[in-house]
Amino acid sequence: MTSGQFDAVIPIICVTLAGLVVLLAEAFRRKGEHMPIGGLAIIGLLGAGAASILLWDSNAESFGAVTADNFALFVNLVLVGVGILTVVFSSQTVDRDRLPAGEYYAMLLFAIVGMMLMGQATDLLVIFLALETMSIAVYILTGIRRDQQQSTEAAFKYFLLGAFASSFFLYGIAFLYGVTGTTNIERMSTAIAAQSMSGNPMILLGIGLLIVGFAFKVAAVPFHMWSPDAYEGAPTIVTGFMSTGVKAAAIAAFVRVFLKGLDPMIADWAPVLWWIAAATMVVGTVVGVAQTSLKRMLAYSSIAHGGYILAALVVGTDVGKAAILFYLAAYALTNLGAFGIIAILGTRERANDDLRDYAGLWHTHPALATLMTLFLLSLGGFPPTAGFIAKWYVFSAAIGSGYYGLAIIGVLSSVVSVFFYLRIVVMMYMTDRDARPIPPPVHPVAMGGLVAALIGVLYLGVLPTRLIDLAQQSISTIF
């Protein structure tokens, strides 16, 4: 296939095929037979990753609706990483929780297909479809523990609110289509730029409704309320996947739509996003303070992190865009690592995600406690971790464009967030273990994944240059 029409979708095809293969494998699996289904998924993801790397700088386009510019490929790579780590951590949890392995991995892969497509799509309709693909797969993943009411409840809440959000989103697309006559981002941008539209209520309605849709997906305040519940109810590893993959994909599409399609209107949407970003950072951290469930706490933390990313989006400069990409990568590694540990420590019966479950973890699982600490420090933005560089990048973008207010809100809320991250550390290190049963030993594969994530976090923290350069290249090619 030399520069064929399909080039840009190769990564997506890889993952889709993997999903189908996994589904088939499960279908043909005899009862009790062990099958390395996770391995198949990883192969597919690696294929997608390899394809993304090969497509680097090619700027391939397919069907007029999908592009493989560096920006999308960067997001693809992040998603591949997220996917692989999720699969790796699932190795411990799928069997333990007696999940239907084939369907589980297939859903995971389909979700990733949707996510990749969100990053790659250049047409609002495709973005919507991708969003729905991803969402439906994630709804199902959330509710996959049918034996637990919480899981189903979480899935339903997520689903219902997600459906509302989709409606808003779609309505927004409708208005934009009505104004510009196209759903293609590129053409939309040209159309808007051609005729000054900043006073047109229709386009403003469209923008507003799109903001609602995207803000819901990135769990921005006040569209965030589903996320703590969904995160808490979902199987832990799915929570990790949601908080990173979904967010990354939504942000990628957000960036493309707003900074490319609606760039001419930046003066109109930036103030709204400013407030949303600020509120997200503040509310995410503040409410996180009162949480006692680790998953919920990290859900709020995830909300707050979404706020930081939105802050970079508000800025909208090249630095801001690159910062978003860097942040996505750093955050994905860190957060997945943290959720991976929580997932590993859970049992079939309980998620073991209460703060008290972590009392004295250092004494029973020193390695896990150390890993967790480093992930939490990264989330809190301490050097020398990826989290620090990421935050610095975002604030640098904000300050560079004179958004001092956002930067200050951001740094202060990150101080507050440190409080609850440290509560976990306090529990792990400074509290004696009570009489709870000691969690099971760690699956070596999962452990390998954790260590890999940690190495990533530290690598990005100490030597971030390569990724920063990559991020800058990514945004420079398209915008």
Next chain:
Amino acid sequence: MLALIPLLPLGGFLVNAFIGRRLPKSVSGGLATALMAVSFVISVMQVLALAAMPPENRQINQLLFNWIAVGDFTLDLALRLDALSAVMILVVTGIGSLIHLYSTSYMHEETDADFARFFSYLNLFCFFMLMLVLGSNVLVMFVGWEGVGLCSYLLIGFYYQKQSAADAAKKAFVVNRVGDFAFILGALLLVVTFNSLDFNTMALAAKAMPVETGFGTLSLITLLMFIGATGKSAQIPLYTWLPDAMEGPTPVSALIHAATMVTAGVYMIGRNAMLFEHAPMTLQIVAVVGAATALFAGTIGLVQNDIKRVLAYSTVSQLGYMFLAMGVGAYGAGIFHLYTHAFFKACLFLGSGAVIHALHGEQDIRKMGGLKKHIPITYWTFVIASVAIAGVPLLSGFFSKDEILFETFVEGHQLLWVVGAVTSLLTATYMWRLVHLTFHGEERFGHSEAHGHDDHHAPAQPAIQAHGHSGAHGHGAPHDAPWPMATALVVLAVGSIVAGYVNVPHAVGGHANLHEWLKPVFNATNCGQEVTTGGLAGLAIAECTPIEERSGDHTALELTLMGVSSLLAFAGILLATLLWLKNRQIPARLAAQYPGVHRLLLNKYYVDELYDATIVQPIKVMSTEGLWRGFDVKVVDGAVNGAGYLVSGVSVVLRLLQNGSVKTYAASMFVGAVAVLAYYLWR
């Protein structure tokens, strides 16, 4: 060579401090004493070398090393011997040696470790005192200044297990620090003014400056330095530590709190005479404070019952004298009195030590009496010293005191002269009260109850208590001082007699040798040597009269005044004899008649209590309740924790919004959507 003088005691300190507790007493004490003696010999040699120089450049300098160099400020650790410091080092090493000698015997009942500790402190003290007097600049002096304060602290607190001793030690240090506060400020102002702290440099620079008519820089500097001096030399208002300092072993009282350290303030003024000379207003203050202290302490001394406290107040009073002298510009007289005072006061203290020693720790003079026949050496030396301090003619005290009074009068401070004269009378009275009550009259010390029953004073020193009952020091008749103590006493008594003859005034046919000797030092203050032009400079010359040139014109007046003061001395002694030897009911009756006055005097005018009530307690309460528990915990931490609580509170409230109902969540979304749209529509 010069450096050896302080360094020898320092060596003694190091040896005793590090390995002293493993050495027998004879070695540790002997070493300390020997080093002091050697130091004395070297001092004598150095002074002789100094004397051999022409009077104008009588200075021996020794630069040890550059101490602090920062920017354009630089300071050497350097020593300087000139006429003034020569007097001082002789006093310090000479009397110091004697007191070391005395102590080898006096402290003999201590354990080896404590004995060595005592001598290490004593040596360290001598080191610092010598640094103080030899320092060539203000800061080196200040090192010694603080160092002696430290040693004073250590030595007062020598019996650390005794609460009163520990308290007294701390009080001494802290009160001194109050003075240091001013001293440091003065030093800083000096640096800013002269960009140097070297005494020579400052003297030269000051010479070129006019005498201040108002209250100028120099006045401020000198006033600050004088406040420093009031701390060290126990003047009003900072004198309260000195009587308490008597908690230390008696030789310490003799050395530090009589002969040397407390005179540092006087020395310091003498050292900086050229500055004070240009600040007449400060001098005025110095004189008044000195006179007031002299009188004030004298009145208190009159009623005290602790033998050492009487001497302590006497010291305060005599120091007041010295300051009076400095204040009226009679620097030579002040130094002269410092020098004679060192002899007789040391002798008195050592004598009192011998008495206490003899009585196994008894210090209350009401429980003494009739000791004359038991301890004759002590008695006679004590009497000689008392005569000397009373100002009986032909003894050392007479010459020095008299000169002060004379100079005061001549300088036109007649009122101060009256005060001085009254004090002189008081001095004679209370000293002889002490002599009578201690040595004369009936024996009031019970052999079986030799130890203190006094309510006011803490029980006798534990070390003496512990060892005093055993061996040779059993309950027997009081026995006289052993030879080392006796030697010291005798030497000092002789000194009390003859010391005054180095400075017999011209009026009585002497040559005022000490004045001649000191002249180059204080003459440096003479104005007009530098020919300056300009109105201000001319004025300076006019106002600046060389002090030392004055005497001779007033021979008659001087003789008259001498007569008056001699009379007063005799009157005082007589009065004391009447009241406390012949007719002891009178003081008791007086006390009964004026209970208020008596109580006031007995309680030292309640100054300690006043300080406690107005300064110490308010600060404590304010710090505890106001600053710590109030501001720190409530306000600052309250704000910090409050911010924390605010965040958690908001957190809890916001958290409640998350009530689990999907409808609420939807509502939140719609609120957001409506708000976003509203922003666009109503923008």
Next chain:
Amino acid sequence: MASDALLFYLFGGVTVLGALAVVTQRNPVYSVLSIIASFFGLAGLYVLLEAPFVAVAQIIIYAGAIMVLFLFTVMLLNATREDAAEWDRSHPLYRPFAVRVGGVLAVLLALQLGWALSRTSGLGVPIDLDRPAVSSVQELGRVLFTDYMFAFEVTSILIIAAMVGAVILARKRDE
């Protein structure tokens, strides 16, 4: 033209009334039936907009298939009556609050949309003046399978995911 307006209001009325019935009925069966009625109204409007194929699809797919799925579920769960209101009055945020707020918000939203539209120029012009309608099924199919081919393929993944998911979720619990 007048008949157009008449028809528009007729179909519009049916649609809106049907929709209102959906949200006011307590019995889910009635709600489903009302929404089907509303869809018929919509189908009529699509016809008015010269999109007959969409109108047909609306009837067949929406009213015919999806709503039957709903109806089936209602029957399956045998939950024809809505639960009585059991608000937890102990909760500080007294539940009906959300309902009231929601109601107000819905009205606000409608007003906002209406106002926004009222301020947009050019909306009062009849639709069919300048541009001809494209209502041929052939053209529809051509565009769908050329320009929208990729989107069409994406829906296949979407449907697989939904299908498999629905199966997993609705399967009986014991495996």
Next chain:
Amino acid sequence: MLTLAIVTPIIGAILLMLIPNRDGSKDALIRYVALGASLAVFAITLALWAGFDSSAEAAAFQFVERVPWIPAFGIDYSLGMDGLSLMLLVLTGFLTPIALLSSWESIEKKVKEFSIFMLLLEASMLGVFVALDIFLFYIFWDFVLIPMYFLIGIWGYDQRIYAAIKFILYTMAGSVLMLVAIIGLSWMHQTMTGEYSFDLLKLYELQIPEGTQYWLFLAFTLAFIIKVPLFPFHTWLPDAHVQAPTPGSVILAGVMLKMGGYGLIRLAFPLFPEAALYFAPLLATLSVIAIVYGALVAMVQPDMKKLVAYSSVSHMGFVILGIAAFNVQGVQGASYQMLAHGISTGALFCIVGMLSDRRHTRQISEFGGLKATMPRLTAVMLIITLSSIGLPGMNGFIGEFLIMLGAFKWDPRFVVIAALGVILSAVYMLWMFQRVFYGKLTNDHNTGLPDLSFREWAIVGPLAAAAIGMGVVPNVLLKPMEPAVQRLVERVQARQPLRVEAVLPESLKPKPNAPTAEKQTPARPQEVAPAVRPVTVAAETLASRNVSGGGR
């Protein structure tokens, strides 16, 4: 070489990680490895000292290493040191082994982790003092919090968790604003010169508008004065100090607080001279309040550690006062005071730690008359007490005097209040000393307490020796710092009016009839001291660079 200094403890930490020690059987080995690593660092710092060129003509920064790190933003891995850094490096190198030694008996659980954290802490502190890139500086600055947080939180006393969290949040709240300011600064550089840079030396040259300077200065300064800590941002300190284990307190008081002072001298003042001039009176006011306030509160503390903690507030107030004056004497004094305070407060915490190890209490009222049972400890404590109250001839005095001198040249009013600290420090320190060591042995638990062991000698001996040595020959330390301080002061003063005799009332100003010194002060007389030096009348001259190296 500087990298080596930073990396050595990290290597040590990694080595420790590799030693399996689940059951605590290898504790001894671990302690020796940790001590060895820290001693190696000390040796390196001494080697740096030996290789340091302290002449005034030498380059501003020596041992410079510069490797591009994040070139996209002009961030370099850039290290270098001048005399100021050098001294703080040596202090760090000196105190860490001592702190580790002091942990040998007080830390019994999780020795390995403890040692790892200590070494990481050391590495990051060293980094703070040598970073020439402010981004790198901030990284080290922030990282310091983490090991210290664990040290307090895991090995501390009862209230350790509260203290640890308070410590980290308090100090972080300050430093994040600095991060904003740092970024802002680099953007300003980008706007003005077209290139990104976090290079301190380049940023020094930036001409920042005065209004902007104020904000940036405040952001920087807030971070630094919280760390110092300056009144009223000091309340984390008593908690952190009291709850931290002895080695933690030693490092906290000994080195970490100095990071604040260092930051002010190195960053806040030279970067924003005009703002510094504007805010200096405010800083000075706060500092004198801190001096008196810290002392007064220290006076009434029933807990020894808390007392020492508040005394730190007071002493560090002096440091800020010297910095606020920002003339050569003031800054030199402040730097010296930082070193002196590191030594004496470190030693105080060691000794208090020893007492509390023996008695498991730090309440002063529990003690009394300890001199009878532990004379050696008492003697050392006395030396340290004296050094802490600034007895002349000891380390504390030099710093305080120079600070007061510097400040006096600037504005005597502050000094008058600051000098009260001289009185008060004697009050609280001696009071504590008296209540703990003097008097009768009243508490039975105190009888038979062992005196200093050999190991404890190894801890306090060097500290006491340093305390005295620094007082006797301060020039050894002052001299290397001089050119560095000189440069910084010139940098600031070049942009400011002379800060001399600014407020001296007219009547107190010396009459100018003394010959004003030539700018070129003649070489100082070497042997004969009294040879009259020209009297410079109260002029802190800018050009007074030829300060005579007093070497002979």
Next chain:
Amino acid sequence: MPLGHYLVLSGLLFAIGTAGVFLRRNLITLLLSVELMLNAVNLAFVAFGRQWGAVDGQIITFFVMTVAAAEAAVGLALVIGLFRHRESLNPEAFTSLKW
């Protein structure tokens, strides 16, 4: 008919859909409300498509219908799952996840 009319109608439908989310206490009715909202959007799309004289509007409605079908399938499956847990269709019965 002017485009505005269709859009107003669509807006009305959309608002009714949102109101339904709040008014009813039945999971299935909630899903129906979502369907209403999607149909409102469809109406807008078709109207806009008519306005532009292009087929895009109509085609998009097909996709929306597909999505609606998929959502309905998943939603109803979830409703069944929920019902199995609590034997209730009242959304207020499912608040085990909160705060």
